[in-house]
Amino acid sequence: MAISVFPNSAPRIILSLTLFGAILFACAYSLAQETSAQFNDLASRAAAARDQQNVPLAIQLYTQAEQLNPGWQEGWWYLGILQYGSNQYDGAIDAFTHLLQLVPTAAPAMALRGLCEFETGAYAESLRDLEQAVSHGAANEPRNEQITRYHLALLLTHAGRFPDALAQYRALAALHADAPDLMQGIALAGMRMASFPKDIAAEDRNLYEAAGRAGYVFLSGDNEQADALFGKLFASYPKTAGLHFYYGYLLYPHDPKMSGDQFRDELEIRPDGETDALLALTLIYEGHFAEALRPAQAAYAANPDLEMAQVAMGRALAETGDMKRGAELLHQAADHNPNDLEAHLGLASIYSRSGDREEEARERKICRDLAR
């Protein structure tokens, strides 16, 4: 603005600025040279200390080096790693946070920060980091896969996201990972207990280990042995809630008949809306729509907002005569979750039976797209 008001002074101002800039650059260059030498010295000493397993000194030197050059990614990485390895989780979280500010998609740093947060009890943050890390490929590295997935599975269970937890345990079973804590973790997810293995009461440990072992064998692919182990478990703990649901849920993607039998047994021990919804869906998969109506109604009465209950109730009603109400419920579920394949399958059936070719074709196309 000053330049336009005082046009004659402009050349002088430009000259002054140029001179000032040159002086500043010279000073900065000199300082940078000095700082650079100091930084290089610290960095090499930090690396040497790390090589010599002198962790406290390495941490100290990396910290000093980062103070001089906070953009040094390698320094933050080693600072984080060294502190994580020596149980200094808060410092490690800080180091990985700096690194992630520089490289937001650094999956290993994300995973390690998540593991540190787990140790400090910051479970929500830990879950967020580990989940993102896995989605960015942290579990693709075989050395890190087990620890990352195991902790993610524990956190998913703790957060009540049991199906997601079981998906992680399935991946661990494929790696042939095997440990008592792992077994207990699988059982917690399967029996839908939002806790950690450390929270299991001493008197219940045998139950959870046996239940986890049966689930682990199933997830490993040996369904015959798993069936035998679950059979023994049911005989030993005939009144324990959650066990039949657990086996039924594992069977659910494979065989509606066998899983439906387990859900029925579970309902005799403990009435539960979700179990009713799953039982109704297994009957729908088998084409037993009239039989599905009762558990669907029970599930919907227990929790009308449960998507599974809406779908089960909608499909069962539509297939047994009440297409209008059935369509309403299925639309409700599909509006809430456009990727709900079951809702769209139900709608396709309704439009087909009512002769609405256009809507039928539209719904079938959605189904085909979702199934790709």
Added chain:
Amino acid sequence: MSAKFAAISRGSRRALATVGIAIGFSALPWIPPGSPLALAKQHEQPQTAPTCATCHAGVANSFKSAPMRHAMEPDGANPLLMAHPDITAQLGAYTYGVQTRDGHSTYTVSDGRDTLTLPIHWIFGQHTQTWVLEKDGHYYESLVSFFPRENTLATTPGDQGITPHTLEQAMGRKLLIWETRVCFDCHASGVGDKLDTAKITPGLECEHCHNGAQEHMVDAANDNFKTLPKSLKHLDAEQISNFCGQCHRTFDNVMRNRWHGPAFVRFQPYRIELSKCFVGNDPRISCLACHNPHQQLNHSAAYYDSKCLACHGEAKVASGTAAGPGSVAKICPVAKANCTSCHMPKIELPGGHAQFTDHFIRVVKPGEAYPE
């Protein structure tokens, strides 16, 4: 004969005698032909237990030669293998042989050093045959099947991706517990909740589709006709598709399992529901419009022309009765006969050796990819 039925028969004969005395023997022709009463009179002393054929002789007799009745051939009565008593094939490093002597077949696989031979008890399919084998209490799907088009043994459809590393793997694919039950349940009768191969009857019996037929038969023999099998007459095209699809697989099954590719062309209810002309409230496109499940399959393309022309015939189109609301059935500009030969092409199964008629009715464009 069971004691219960013996008593029923005696009762019926007593009733018959009473009727004869009261109104004279000229009343006998009024007894419905084929009824238990009529048969009791004809044979005087019925020695056999009632069957569905006792009353429904025509349809029961026709069903004897229907494909579903032969979904599994009984051990010792396999005309296909009896006609080809020595079949051998070399697949990769393994030699396979199926030998039939005195009606009984054995399945042999050898790697040149060791040989494994098992009896064939369960013969799946009337034409292309796959065998379920039992070894050490486990069930296996034979890795090779017999393809009558070429009179050869070749890899079982769906197993092309398997590379066996052991003799046992070369023998067959170990079936999952639910797979075994599902396989037998669609190819045999009397499977129930738990598979017991000693109790099953190869092929489908009436009860398989007509749920309640057994109870009806027992009650009818006691002159009680109130318990009837659930009627299938009122099912619409969508419901029939789902009913047949319990074994032949529905659109829903294929979507849920995310099955893709020509291997699944054999699931006709799924394929037909992709057709533009399929709508669930039009009986002219139901499975039963073209197929009578109680009869042999008609392989003549000309036989199906009248079914297509029920909608696409000139008179139908002109009178506006060709199709339901929202759709206009067109008249084929190319031909008036052998519709299925163009609009329902035969698709070669992966691996070759067998073809299936694609029930996705459509205008097939030259060189087009298999549509899904």
